[in-house]
Amino acid sequence: MKIDIVSIFPEYFDVLNVSLLGKARQSGLIDMNVHNLRDHAHDRHRTVDDTPYGGGAGMVMKPEPWGEALDSILGADAVASEDSPLVIFPSPAGEVFDQKMARELSLEPALVFGCGRYEGIDQRVFDHTATQARVRLVSIGDYVLNGGEVAVLAMIEAIGRLIPGMVGNPESLVEESHEDGLLEYPSYTKPSVWREREVPPVLLSGNHGAVDKWRHEQQVERTRRVRPDLLPPEQR
Numbered sequence: 561m562k563i564d565i566v567s568i569f570p571e572y573f574d575v576l577n578v579s580l581l582g583k584a585r586q587s588g589l590i591d592m593n594v595h596n597l598r599d600h601a602h603d604r605h606r607t608v609d610d611t612p613y614g615g616g617a618g619m620v621m622k623p624e625p626w627g628e629a630l631d632s633i634l635g636a637d638a639v640a641s642e643d644s645p646l647v648i649f650p651s652p653a654g655e656v657f658d659q660k661m662a663r664e665l666s667l668e669p670a671l672v673f674g675c676g677r678y679e680g681i682d683q684r685v686f687d688h689t690a691t692q693a694r695v696r697l698v699s700i701g702d703y704v705l706n707g708g709e710v711a712v713l714a715m716i717e718a719i720g721r722l723i724p725g726m727v728g729n730p731e732s733l734v735e736e737s738h739e740d741g742l743l744e745y746p747s748y749t750k751p752s753v754w755r756e757r758e759v760p761p762v763l764l765s766g767n768h769g770a771v772d773k774w775r776h777e778q779q780v781e782r783t784r785r786v787r788p789d790l791l792p793p794e795q796r
């Protein structure tokens with residue numbers, strides 16, 4: 561998978577050189593490039609923002625640097641098709657990112673992430689980029705961040721771990737929260753007693769059927785208690 565990221569804070573993404581993603585980059589599983597938006601702002605102060613038309617607080621990101629930066633990735637003459645790269649702009653107004661979307665995006669050959677700051681990006685950037693590539697505005701949750709970088713880090717981690725070859729044991733991707741629509745069951749490891757707290761005896765029984773049954777019951781109970789919205793109405 562090819563990943564391009566555009567941001568005024570490229571150093572945010574240095575962390576992607578550690579752990580699994582770092583190994584994936586070294587192995588060529590992921591080809592990642594981070595672009596500094598300010599390299600495409602050519603005035604003396606490398607200005608990327610200006611006051612909003614219509615008034616209002618804060619600043620809006622200017623379209624020109626974005627246009628030049630995305631042209632350098634997509635091609636100035638690119639014409640959007642179903643085979644185009646997918647350009648994702650994190651936004652509080654975006655469709656909510658979830659495990660289903662992470663699975664979908666892990667199958668994409670090329671992703672481009674555009675990290676806004678200030679009060680957002682001039683709308684014409686989204687409109688023009690949609691003539692060059694597929695575009696989605698995506699939110700990682702109903703709370704307000706100061707920019708798109710943290711959202712991109714979260715999305716890349718969620719997507720990256722689903723790319724075949726990324727994690728050692730693909731089995732571990734199956735039994736985790738949200739993969740089967742339920743929250744995960746509680747996990748335990750040695751010692752069997754810790755501060756007078758015992759591991760549930762079923763987990764020490766060696767009876768795999770009983771363990772599976774207990775784990776599913778724990779998933780349903782935890783989901784009903786913490787996230788009833790994930791259950792079908794009749795199971796809430």
Ligand SMILES: N#Cc1c(-c2ccc3ccn(Cc4ccc(CN5CCCC5)cc4)c3c2)n[nH]c1N
Nearest residue numbers: 650651676677699700701703704705706707708711
């Ligand atoms: N993913 C994701 C996000 C983001 C996110 C993503 C990208 C950017 C770029 C800039 N900001 C800051 C910001 C803050 C408030 C507003 C709303 N204002 C109302 C009136 C004019 C704007 C607009 C932008 C961003 C925030 N926040 N929360 C998420 N889950």
